[in-house]
Amino acid sequence: MPEMLLDVQGVTVSFDGFKAIQNLSLTVEKGSLRVLIGPNGAGKSTLLDTIIGKVRPVSGDVRYLGQSITRLPEYKIATLGICRKFQAPGVLDGLSVRENLLVACKRGKGVLASFKLGAAASERARVDELLSLTGLQGKAGMLAALLAHGEKQWLEIGMVVAADPQLLLLDEPTAGMTAQETAQTAELIRALAGKHTVLVIDHDMAFVELLDAPITVLHQGQVFREGDLATLRADADVMEIYLGRPKETPHAQA
Amino acid sequence: MNRSAQTVLIGVAALALIFAPLYLGAYSLTLLGRVLALSIAAIGICVVWGRGGILSLGQGLFFGLGGYALAMHLKLMATAKGELPDFMVYNGVEALPWFWKPFVSAPFALLMVLILPAAAAGLIAWLMFRRRITGVYVSIITQALVLAFVTWLNGSQGLTSGTNGITDFQMFLGINLRGESVARGLYWVTLLILGLCLAATALLLRTHFGAILTAIKDNENRVRFLGYNPAAYKIAAFALGGLLSGVSGALYTLHLGTISPAMIGVTFSIELVVWVALGGRSSLIGAVGGLILGNLAKDKISSAAPDAWLYVMGGLFVLVVLVLPQGVAGLLNHRRVRRTVPSVRREVKEVTDIA
Numbered sequence: 254m255p256e257m258l259l260d261v262q263g264v265t266v267s268f269d270g271f272k273a274i275q276n277l278s279l280t281v282e283k284g285s286l287r288v289l290i291g292p293n294g295a296g297k298s299t300l301l302d303t304i305i306g307k308v309r310p311v312s313g314d315v316r317y318l319g320q321s322i323t324r325l326p327e328y329k330i331a332t333l334g335i336c337r338k339f340q341a342p343g344v345l346d347g348l349s350v351r352e353n354l355l356v357a358c359k360r361g362k363g364v365l366a367s368f369k370l371g372a373a374a375s376e377r378a379r380v381d382e383l384l385s386l387t388g389l390q391g392k393a394g395m396l397a398a399l400l401a402h403g404e405k406q407w408l409e410i411g412m413v414v415a416a417d418p419q420l421l422l423l424d425e426p427t428a429g430m431t432a433q434e435t436a437q438t439a440e441l442i443r444a445l446a447g448k449h450t451v452l453v454i455d456h457d458m459a460f461v462e463l464l465d466a467p468i469t470v471l472h473q474g475q476v477f478r479e480g481d482l483a484t485l486r487a488d489a490d491v492m493e494i495y496l497g498r499p500k501e502t503p504h505a506q507a
Numbered sequence: 508m509n510r511s512a513q514t515v516l517i518g519v520a521a522l523a524l525i526f527a528p529l530y531l532g533a534y535s536l537t538l539l540g541r542v543l544a545l546s547i548a549a550i551g552i553c554v555v556w557g558r559g560g561i562l563s564l565g566q567g568l569f570f571g572l573g574g575y576a577l578a579m580h581l582k583l584m585a586t587a588k589g590e591l592p593d594f595m596v597y598n599g600v601e602a603l604p605w606f607w608k609p610f611v612s613a614p615f616a617l618l619m620v621l622i623l624p625a626a627a628a629g630l631i632a633w634l635m636f637r638r639r640i641t642g643v644y645v646s647i648i649t650q651a652l653v654l655a656f657v658t659w660l661n662g663s664q665g666l667t668s669g670t671n672g673i674t675d676f677q678m679f680l681g682i683n684l685r686g687e688s689v690a691r692g693l694y695w696v697t698l699l700i701l702g703l704c705l706a707a708t709a710l711l712l713r714t715h716f717g718a719i720l721t722a723i724k725d726n727e728n729r730v731r732f733l734g735y736n737p738a739a740y741k742i743a744a745f746a747l748g749g750l751l752s753g754v755s756g757a758l759y760t761l762h763l764g765t766i767s768p769a770m771i772g773v774t775f776s777i778e779l780v781v782w783v784a785l786g787g788r789s790s791l792i793g794a795v796g797g798l799i800l801g802n803l804a805k806d807k808i809s810s811a812a813p814d815a816w817l818y819v820m821g822g823l824f825v826l827v828v829l830v831l832p833q834g835v836a837g838l839l840n841h842r843r844v845r846r847t848v849p850s851v852r853r854e855v856k857e858v859t860d861i862a
């Protein structure tokens with residue numbers, strides 16, 4: 254049996270009585286690539302929020318490498334090797350692109366370890382690697398606030414990958430990207446899978462198709478179907494809730 | 508303003524300050540020394556607010572702790588052995604309170620000047636940031652705390668001399684504070700300490716710690732989910748801000764020869780913030796310069812037209828909020844202005860959300 258990296262067991266998340274996620278179970282194998290789709294408000298982002306500890310479930314358990322992480326503080330969950338890209342680009346506006354990546358790839362995250370000037374040679378090398386991975390070499394010295402939307406997405410992907418986490422959670426990584434950028438992102442994510450375990454949320458069917466990975470459909474806070482794209486496209490219920498009235502994506506019309 | 512122009516300007520200002528005792532009259536020198544002592548608190552505000560995005564309206568609390576720690580020692584030095592400080596006698600206190608006793612020792616008092624404000628700030632920060640209290644709530648809490656401290660001081664006549672404050676100092680470390688050349692010496696010592704605090708803080712802000720502080724101000728969640736514990740960084744920054752305030756308070760007490768609750772209260776705490784805002788809160792030189800020039804101006808204006816002062820300050824604050832969110836330093840440095848616009852907007856939004 255393949256080793257399970259992430260095991261979400263019967264999780265329910267409630268916002269003032271409204272159940273954004275209901276008794277949801279999901280397992281992700283080590284090294285796999287998994288796509289999560291579902292209509293607006295299906296609970297996709299909330300599921301990621303629950304995994305990283307941003308919201309706490311009222312019942313159920315999130316296990317990572319066999320260990321329950323449901324009650325750990327957020328920064329500890331992150332240091333276990335779970336890193337998430339947010340739906341709205343979450344770069345550090347007041348720092349340069351290089352500094353953003355450096356903050357992300359530092360090993361020691363404690364206050365005492367931070368009283369250091371400059372960066373170690375290994376960290377500099379890692380930052381250079383990430384700059385070329387994300388194609389931002391030319392903008393290393395630029396303030397992150399001044400990047401274009403798509404570039405911010407790439408930078409944040411770079412930051413999420415920086416510390417070499419086992420589990421990457423990517424929430425709509427292609428929002429605001431051109432078709433070409435989307436294709437590049439798909440290629441990048443496929444390259445990351447295997448070495449990392451990747452869970453991607455996206456609305457953009459062209460992108461999901463490029464990823465060519467097993468898909469889980471969420472609907473009203475529950476797992477609705479699992480399968481590959483072709484099977485799901487042939488499924489009338491899925492078409493009804495989701496594919497039948499897809500959310501328009503910026504370049505779907507382009 | 509480019510880097511070399513900035514270096515020249517700082518160099519000229521430093522020289523002018525170092526040689527000030529040679530060309531300034533007694534009154535002006537005393538005033539300048541006092542203001543320099545005060546400006547050390549501005550360094551702390553620059554770290555805590557300018558870099559960390561935490562607006563404390565209660566820095567007077569830490570300033571006061573540093574000031575009172577030193578004043579207690581000075582008072583005991585000015586009291587004959589075996590006797591009680593004069594205000595305790597007037598208030599019918601019969602024995603020296605336990606927490607006064609160790610302040611007989613100068614090293615202990617000096618240590619307390621550093622430890623008390625830093626520890627108090629650290630503790631308050633721990634209580635606030637562990638619970639993820641942010642924004643205006645922090646401002647309200649810190650303001651309430653300084654108010655509580657001042658109220659306690661005022662009400663505890665026999666322990667703290669109440670509204671009169673502690674005064675009538677004579678000797679410190681074997682030096683007669685009323686001696687002839689003390690003014691110059693004290694001025695230079697103050698300038699030296701200011702220089703050291705500035706250099707050390709500038710260095711600190713250039714480390715990874717400084718980058719993380721900026722990052723937390725921009726997007727605390729992003730930092731948290733990269734595996735950092737933002738609360739720990741904010742506590743460290745706040746404790747440092749408290750420490751610098753305390754040092755400032757102790758030096759200021761030495762300059763003025765007294766410390767009283769009226770000197771450290773809510774108005775004082777807000778005034779500090781206003782000068783830092785006017786000078787430029789995210790620049791060390793801006794913050795310190797704003798405080799020094801602001802206080803020198805205050806001395807001139809309030810002696811010429813005492814009633815006008817509050818209006819002038821209020822007007823300046825409105826000016827800063829509306830047109831100069833990054834102060835004068837921000838005006839001179841475009842990169843900084845751009846980088847902080849979003850965070851200023853966010854702060855304004857927080858305030859309006861609550862209102």
Ligand SMILES: Nc1ncnc2c1ncn2[C@@H]1O[C@H](COP(=O)(O)OP(=O)(O)OP(=O)(O)O)[C@@H](O)[C@H]1O
Nearest residue numbers: 268271273291292293294295296297298299300340
């Ligand atoms: N902090 C919150 N407080 C209250 N309700 C929330 C909160 N976060 C999410 N919700 C609600 O929970 C539901 C699920 O939201 P979620 O963001 O997980 O959806 P999503 O599947 O990511 O949708 P989208 O495709 O629009 O990003 C929505 O109805 C949303 O309004």
Ligand SMILES: [Mg+2]
Nearest residue numbers: 297298299340
């Ligand atoms: Mg979402």
